[in-house]
Amino acid sequence: MSAPVHMPVADALARLDPAWRAEGNTALRRRFVFADFSAAFAFMTRAALEAERLGHHPEWTNIYAVVDVRLTTHDVGGLTSLDVALASALDRFAT
Numbered sequence: 001m002s003a004p005v006h007m008p009v010a011d012a013l014a015r016l017d018p019a020w021r022a023e024g025n026t027a028l029r030r031r032f033v034f035a036d037f038s039a040a041f042a043f044m045t046r047a048a049l050e051a052e053r054l055g056h057h058p059e060w061t062n063i064y065a066v067v068d069v070r071l072t073t074h075d076v077g078g079l080t081s082l083d084v085a086l087a088s089a090l091d092r093f094a095t
Helices: 009-014 035-053 081-094
Strands: 021-023 026-032 060-064 068-073
Touching: 009 021, 009 026, 009 081, 026 081, 035 060, 035 081, 068 081
Parallel strands: none
Antiparallel strands: 021 026, 026 068, 060 068
């Protein structure tokens, strides 16, 4: 896989579901709320497989039916195309 391309936060947000929010100039955040724990865990399982495929892993927490996600690329100290790719996949998995 090629090196991730740095991306301004505004450009990243323009490509994603409006539920994503900027965290300063270096990260994106989104809260996903599901019907129950099983649905949240199924989402996280699909997300984990995609993260492995991309070689890019989220920071996340799960409490019952809620999954909070933070995306950033630590190697570049900000957002990259990998964050947008993973965020887009998470959006698909949540629907």
